[in-house]
Amino acid sequence: MPKNTPDLIRKRLIELRSQIPVAQRQRGSLLIRGRLFTWLGLSSDRAQTKGFNRPLVVAAFWALDGEPELEPLLAQWDEAGVVVTLPVMVQKDPPLEFHRWTAETPMTEAKFGVMEPPKQQALIPDVILVPTLGFTEFADRIGYGKGFYDRTLHALRSKGIDPVTIGISWDEGAIEPEFPEYQAKDHDEQLDTILTPTGWTPREIQAFDN
Secondary structure (H helix, E strand, O other): OOOOOHHHHHHHHHHHHHOOOHHHHHHHHHHHHHHHHHHHHHHHHHHHHOOOOOOOEEEOOOOOOOOOOOHHHHHHHHHHOOEEEEEEOOOOOOOOEEEEEOOOOOOEEOHHHOEEOOOOOOOOOOEEEEEOOEEOOOOOEEOOOOOHHHHHHHHHHHOOOOOEEEEEOOHHHEOOOOOOOOOOOOOOOOOOEEEEOOEEEOOOOOOOOO
16 A cells, blocks of 8 residues: 555554643643634734724634644634634535634534534635644645545635635644655645644744735
C-alpha cells in the first residue's frame, strides 16, 4: 500500500492524536481559544475601519471526541455579539449549511456524532473554522474523508464568496514529519491558515485588509 494513501495517513494521525495527554489537550484547547479570540477581535477592528459594519459571521464547529474544544469560546463570542453559526448536514452529499447558534440553542446529534443546531436561516460566514485532522506547511488539509468541507468551500468559492478559512488542529496533525512525500489531491480545498496550540501555519492571516 502506498505510503501517502489518505486512509493510511488518517489512521496514523488519529493514532498520534489519541496519544496526547488529557492535560495537554486541555491546555492546547485553551491556547487555541485564546489566539482565536484575540485574532477575531483585531479582525473586527479592521473590519470596522474598512466600513464593514455588519456583525461578523463565524462558522465554528462543535468538537468531536479528540478535537480541540471550542465551546467556551463560542459562548464568549455569542455574549460579545458575534454571530456564531454551526454546520448542518442538509443531505448526504451537498455542501454544508451554517445556521445560527447561541448559548441557549438546543443541539441535536446528527450523523457521525456531530451536534447540530436547528435549521433556521442559512447564513454566509465571513470566517470558517474547519476541523482539521492533518495539515501541511502550505495549509493543505486532511479531514475524515467525507468531503463535506471540500464541497462546501468549493461551492462558496465558485460563487465568488471567499470567507477566511482557518483549520483547527493539534500540532500532531502535521503531515510532513510522518509522510514527507504527501501531496494534496486536486479536489482538496486549500485553507488560508492552520491554527494549533503553538501557533499559525504558514502564518497568521490578516483578514479584511482589502
